[in-house]
Amino acid sequence: MSALNTANTKNTNLYDLSFEELTAFLAGQGERPFRARQLYSWLYGKGEGSFAAMTDIPAASRARLSETARADGLFLAESLASADDSTAKYLFGTDDSHYIETVFMKYKDRNSVCISTQVGCRMGCKFCASGRLGLKRGLAPAEMALEVILSEKAAGALAKNIVLMGIGEPLDNFDAVKKFIENFTDDHGRDLSRRAITLSTCGLVPGIRRLASELPQVNLAVSLHAPNDALRREIMPVTKRYGVAEIVEATRQHYETTHRRSTFEYTLIDGFNDSPAHARELAALLRGMNCLVNLIPLNSGGYRGAREQSSTNSSVHRGSGAETAQRFRDILGDRGVPATIRKSLGSDIEAACGQLRLRYES
Numbered sequence: 001m002s003a004l005n006t007a008n009t010k011n012t013n014l015y016d017l018s019f020e021e022l023t024a025f026l027a028g029q030g031e032r033p034f035r036a037r038q039l040y041s042w043l044y045g046k047g048e049g050s051f052a053a054m055t056d057i058p059a060a061s062r063a064r065l066s067e068t069a070r071a072d073g074l075f076l077a078e079s080l081a082s083a084d085d086s087t088a089k090y091l092f093g094t095d096d097s098h099y100i101e102t103v104f105m106k107y108k109d110r111n112s113v114c115i116s117t118q119v120g121c122r123m124g125c126k127f128c129a130s131g132r133l134g135l136k137r138g139l140a141p142a143e144m145a146l147e148v149i150l151s152e153k154a155a156g157a158l159a160k161n162i163v164l165m166g167i168g169e170p171l172d173n174f175d176a177v178k179k180f181i182e183n184f185t186d187d188h189g190r191d192l193s194r195r196a197i198t199l200s201t202c203g204l205v206p207g208i209r210r211l212a213s214e215l216p217q218v219n220l221a222v223s224l225h226a227p228n229d230a231l232r233r234e235i236m237p238v239t240k241r242y243g244v245a246e247i248v249e250a251t252r253q254h255y256e257t258t259h260r261r262s263t264f265e266y267t268l269i270d271g272f273n274d275s276p277a278h279a280r281e282l283a284a285l286l287r288g289m290n291c292l293v294n295l296i297p298l299n300s301g302g303y304r305g306a307r308e309q310s311s312t313n314s315s316v317h318r319g320s321g322a323e324t325a326q327r328f329r330d331i332l333g334d335r336g337v338p339a340t341i342r343k344s345l346g347s348d349i350e351a352a353c354g355q356l357r358l359r360y361e362s
């Protein structure tokens with residue numbers, strides 16, 4: 001039995017429980033095992049957290065559940081839709097008055113939802129609004145499940161892919177993230193394939209190793225953004241703990257264990273990391289790996305560099321132009337490293353993570 005509290009208290013959030021834990025919880029209320037299958041199907045299959053709506057469950061059982069458990073924990077505070085309706089951003093409030101963001105993206109053949117895994121972040125990447133107020137706390141499995149379910153309801157569509165790339169560093173909240181993934185992919189509920197889930201990290205090497213061994217079907221995306229330690233340290237302080245070579249090696253080992261192709265995310269920042277020399281250095285670093293480089297033009301808002309933040313004469317870094325991005329991609333491609341330039345969806349609704357939340361939290 002897990003350490004999770006399955007006692008009969010109103011604090012038990014059913015979205016925090018694995019199927020086995022839910023079965024034990026209901027057994028404590030005198031329910032037969034099939035009730036857990038029914039309930040899990042409501043929670044994940046139908047995305048329904050209101051006991052009143054679960055009409056095939058006897059009224060007496062629902063009344064008991066209402067007194068002892070809950071299946072909520074987020075409320076929709078604000079939503080923004082892009083002009084072309086391809087992207088919606090949802091700001092959810094938590095029980096303890098924090099805010100997180102979820103982005104729902106509609107593509108032709110599939111929909112994808114990008115969820116937050118922490119309230120804030122302690123990694124301090126300079127180009128990211130999510131970490132500006134530091135880390136408040138990790139999200140619970142229930143809160144991550146509700147991000148998916150409530151954003152699907154608001155968007156009026158189901159997500160086929162889940163991307164853990166919103167606010168927070170997922171590997172810094174590993175246990176809760178793992179539980180969320182296990183619950184969401186349980187065949188008693190949603191039965192989503194773990195191959196449809198991608199976890200993005202700034203490069204926490206022990207976490208990458210854990211991911212490979214404990215959730216080998218989940219896809220790995222690594223936010224690299226620079227081809228060497230000196231440059232990367234300027235924008236990603238985590239580089240002091242884990243250097244570029246160590247991160248790339250952990251990613252290489254991840255492929256050896258899982259046989260799943262990893263992605264390296266590389267934000268192109270004008271005049272900073274986008275020269276032909278940087279492209280050649282990156283190609284040499286990744287040569288021979290089964291990976292894809294995702295080149296991302298920096299969000300239109302830009303950011304202030306570490307040195308400039310304390311200066312009144314500050315300059316704002318901008319994204320690279322289209323020609324520079326294509327040249328960078330071609331240099332990688334010529335050297336056998338596949339790369340794509342990501343279309344930036346929804347920049348008109350501040351889709352870069354953390355920007356909407358900042359307005360509420362600060």
Ligand code: SF4
Binds near residue numbers: 130202
């Ligand atoms: S980019 Fe990711 S890891 Fe870095 S501060 Fe933002 S949320 Fe945290």
